[in-house]
Amino acid sequence: MKWTSENYEFLLFELLEGNLDAEKAEEVRREIEKDAFLQEEWKLMQQTVLQDEPVSFRNKKALLKPEGPRLIAFMPLVKYAAAAVLVVSVWAGLQFYNAPDKDLASDRPVEQPVVKPMEKKMQVPVSDDVAGMDYKTPEPAGTADNHNDGKSAKVVQAEVVLSSEPIKNNNNIDNIYKEFVRAVSPRAISGISGTQPVAVEIAPLNGEMAMAVNHTDPVAEIDNYNGSLRERINQGVADLMGPFSNPKVRISRAGEAESKLAFNIAFTSAEYTSNTVVQFKK
Amino acid sequence: MTPKKYNQCVNDYSDALFRFVVKNLKDEFEAENIVQNTFEKLWVRRDSVDERTVKSFLFKVAYNNMIDVIRKRKQIVNLEDVPENVREYSTEYTGIKEQIDLAVARLPENQRTVVMLRDYEGYDYRAIGEITGMTESQVKINIFRARKFLKSYLSRLEVLL
Numbered sequence: 405m406k407w408t409s410e411n412y413e414f415l416l417f418e419l420l421e422g423n424l425d426a427e428k429a430e431e432v433r434r435e436i437e438k439d440a441f442l443q444e445e446w447k448l449m450q451q452t453v454l455q456d457e458p459v460s461f462r463n464k465k466a467l468l469k470p471e472g473p474r475l476i477a478f479m480p481l482v483k484y485a486a487a488a489v490l491v492v493s494v495w496a497g498l499q500f501y502n503a504p505d506k507d508l509a510s511d512r513p514v515e516q517p518v519v520k521p522m523e524k525k526m527q528v529p530v531s532d533d534v535a536g537m538d539y540k541t542p543e544p545a546g547t548a549d550n551h552n553d554g555k556s557a558k559v560v561q562a563e564v565v566l567s568s569e570p571i572k573n574n575n576n577i578d579n580i581y582k583e584f585v586r587a588v589s590p591r592a593i594s595g596i597s598g599t600q601p602v603a604v605e606i607a608p609l610n611g612e613m614a615m616a617v618n619h620t621d622p623v624a625e626i627d628n629y630n631g632s633l634r635e636r637i638n639q640g641v642a643d644l645m646g647p648f649s650n651p652k653v654r655i656s657r658a659g660e661a662e663s664k665l666a667f668n669i670a671f672t673s674a675e676y677t678s679n680t681v682v683q684f685k686k
Numbered sequence: 687m688t689p690k691k692y693n694q695c696v697n698d699y700s701d702a703l704f705r706f707v708v709k710n711l712k713d714e715f716e717a718e719n720i721v722q723n724t725f726e727k728l729w730v731r732r733d734s735v736d737e738r739t740v741k742s743f744l745f746k747v748a749y750n751n752m753i754d755v756i757r758k759r760k761q762i763v764n765l766e767d768v769p770e771n772v773r774e775y776s777t778e779y780t781g782i783k784e785q786i787d788l789a790v791a792r793l794p795e796n797q798r799t800v801v802m803l804r805d806y807e808g809y810d811y812r813a814i815g816e817i818t819g820m821t822e823s824q825v826k827i828n829i830f831r832a833r834k835f836l837k838s839y840l841s842r843l844e845v846l847l
Contacts, residue, residue, distance in 0.1 A: 413837070417830050445837070452836035454790065454805035455783060459705035463718055467696045467725045469689040 407435060412442065416449045687732035687740075695740055696725060703748050706802055710752055712791065720751045745807070746817045749799065756795055782840070789839040797832035800825050 407415070418424050419432045436442045687695075700721060708717035724747045728735060735743050790798055796818070803814045811822040811829075820828070 413834055414830065417833055420833070421826075421829070448837045448840050449833065451782060451786070451840055452833040454786065454802065456806065457705065457783075459701055459708065461700040461704035461718075461721055463722065464696060464700050467700060467722065468693045469729065471689045471693060 407442075412445065413449075416442075416446055419446075420449050420453070687728075687735060687737055691737060692729060692732055695728065695744070699741055699744055700725065702807060703744055705806065706745065707748055707752055709790070709802060710795065710798060711755060716755055720748055720755070723751060724748045741807075742813060742816060745803070749817050753795075785840065786836065789836050792839075793832050793835060796820070797828045797835070800828045801832040801836075804829055 415432055416436075419429055424432060436446050703724060704717055704721045707720045708714055711717055711720075724744055727747050728740065728744060790801070793801070799818060800814050800820070803809045803817060809817070811825040814820070814825045815822050818825070
């Protein structure tokens, strides 16, 4: 085997990687022993092997799945139970309909039905900080109420301290929302100066989730605002907004402590609304 | 794959997967997202993924996600938007391991990936090729170039010290 200034590194590499057969490996080792320069080079080559470094994934528990029997196994029983309830209901209804109505024979006056005012199904508890901003937000296709389609939206007041708890469970809408906050808000906030008053609005615009900042015309602001930041937010939204219809997010500064920045995040959608205080470690 | 076996995979591989991604991206937040997405994909496809190759499946999915993130970063070249949780590396000399970490961070992405899979996970060239989409010879040459760079980096350090 001929050693040259071009191939010696490759031979050391082959030895290190275990690519040489026993005979050639022994030959290379002998050459190394004879030459001080090669010894130094071999020592350095051995140091290029990355040493095992234990790293712990802190959100492991959130990834685990229940190991019990799957609920789906009971679904046929539910179906039969529902059919039974339906049959009984129809039978009971027919019995009631066919029964002689004694009350009709009397002269009792007909009572007027009590009509209750319809409850407002959705409240958007936006913080004062956010509500006080002079937003000229383009109105969505309708208000939160008529987005609702009869489903009652869930209203949540919560405080989330980021980077403390693992959140990843797409079976639960609360968790999806928390995950959204976790994924999107740092993207929104990381590009914004620490001193300026901040309010960010993320809302559908021309088929994509777009972001407006502060209190000027949102459309112009979207066009002018930092494109890369918007792209990151859009990515975060696209990843997590699947379950929500007409989602809108407003983020505003809620306070500042020595080690933390706090933001109000007001989220509205047809299915879910919330006002969350999120604290970020500085 | 039963939920029990899936959970076993989480326990066995999530740390290694996280290390692989976070060492490449140097962004813990993004790395956590990728690991979570990777295991979600495994859960969704648990009936079709071969249990014998589940580790390779996980690394392949994570690698592809990671490449997407790196490509996006390349498109978004804006120094003002550096994420908060990007790790800062000290430039002071602290030890050989730290210096290797510094040098690894300077490797091109394809070299860094293959050398990590080789040294941390003990994969052979063929398995690394399956994860990264490279041929075996491309894997080998990238590992060689990575080691050559690391060796040269260490040798310069020795001269300085």
